[in-house]
Amino acid sequence: MKQCLLLVGMLGSGIWLHAQDSVRVKTLITEGISLHDQRQYAAAIRKYDTVLRIDPVNLVAQYEKSYSLMASKNYKEAMVLSRAIAENKNAEPGMTGNAYSTWGSALDESGDHQQALKIYDEGIKKVPGYYMLNYNKAVTYFRMNEMEKGIAELKLSLLKNPRHPASHFMLGRIMHYRKNKVAAMMPLLTYLLYDNKSKRAEEALTLLRSIVEGNIRTLDSGKYAVDIAPEVLAGAGKKKATADDDFGSMELLLELGAAAASANAAVKEMLPADRFAYLLKQAFNSLTEQEGHDGFYGSFYLPFFTGMHKKGLTESFAHLVFLPSGNVMNEVWIQDHRGQMEALRTWAQAYQWPVAETVKR
Structure with a gap:
């Protein structure tokens, strides 16, 4: 995945360039990035090649070219160039991590999964804190x-x-996909905190609503029935000691809570975003009472949501994550509650996520 590369120090390896050439190089790279963002990869590569004729060792142009090669599925050339950057002692850690990431991804896309894993591991050893290497490594494992x-x-x-x-x-x-609804709900909610405007956000909200709003159906009698998976009923109250992603008892509460809400005339009359916020509050009430989850989900995600809920920010959060729906009344609510939204933003930005040493995996 591409990271935002600042143009500061762009001419680090070619500081001797004439000032006029320096300005031209900056302009060409900026134009190349713009063309890449427009998916005009061949045109972008031509811009970078022009830079490299002026300054053959320009690392930024090399990296940007490797990324455009990758995007245009020219995996072989992307590998060669990325390897050169990764092995360049003048490359800064962020660029080195990017290079290993692109190199491994090119191998992965070419079908050589095992070699991709080796490259990711090599990169992790050299740049331990570079998270994208772990993310891309995960993608490779899933393909395997x-x-x-x-x-x-x-x-x-x-x-x-x-x-x-x-x-x-x-x-x-x-x-x-594994039907671990609560373990799915927490990362999906967190994702929508950081991205609620993309097409992927629309998919995330659809999955989230299926969890929060439940599988409710209306019977011919006008009464409501809720479809609860047999494994949820079987596992309720019987949490496995080693299964941190097992929130069976809470899943039962989610389903029953959605059913009760659907039978409530006042809740039925709510606008979609308001109803979602109401149900999310109910879910967070249950989350704050969860005990015994001391693994990844319990120590990484639970403190975030319980802390938010105790601060009275759940309603604002619900309306924020509901944005991908495109619901006009939800957007009106956000405009009418700017103070609450700012309080949420401030709290979320200041929140200190757990570090590796405090979280079981």
């Missing part, structure tokens, strides 16, 4: 159907960068 290893790498990615949206999204999606 090594689910537990992939999940472990996602957790490492989040411990290195708790504000990485894609890691939250992928973890939530996998837990949802």
Whole structure:
């Protein structure tokens, strides 16, 4: 995945360049990045090649070219260039991590998963704190159907960068697929805190609503029935001591809470976003009472949501994560409650996520 590369120090390896060439190089790289963002990869590569004719050792141009090569599926050339950057002693740690990430991804896309894992490990050894290497390693493991290893790498990615949206999204999606609803709900909610405007955010909200709003259906009699998975009923109150992602008893409460809400005339009359906020509050009430979850979900996610709930920020949070729905009345609510939204933003920005040493994986 591409990281935001600042153009500060762009001419680090070519400081001797004439001032006019320096300005031209900056302009060409900026134009190349713009073309890449427009998916005009071949045109972007031509810009970078022009830079490299002026300054053959320009690391920024090399990196940007490698990324455009990767995006245009020219994996072989992307590997060669990324390897050169990764082995360049003048590259800063962030660029080195980027290079290993692109190198491994090119191998992975080419079908050489085992070699990709080796490159990621080499990169992690050289740049231990670079989270994207763990994220990409997780992607490779999932392609190899090594689910537990992939999940472990996602957790490492989040411990290195708790504000990485894609890691939250992928973890939530996998837990949802596994029908671990509460373990899916927490990373999906966190993902929507950091990204609530993309197409992926729309998918995340759809998955989240299926959890929070439950599987409610109306009977011919006008009464409501809730579909509860047999494994949830069987596991309720029988939490496995070693299964930190097992929130069976709370899942039962979620389903019953959604059913009760659907039978409540006042709740039925609520606007969609308000109803979602109401149900999320009910879910957070249950979360704050959860005990015995001292593994990753319990020590990484639970403190965040219980802390938010105790601060009275759940309603604002619910409306924020509901943004991908495109619901106009939800947007009106946000505009009318700017003070509450600012309080949420301030609290979330200041929140200190747990560090690796305090979290069991």
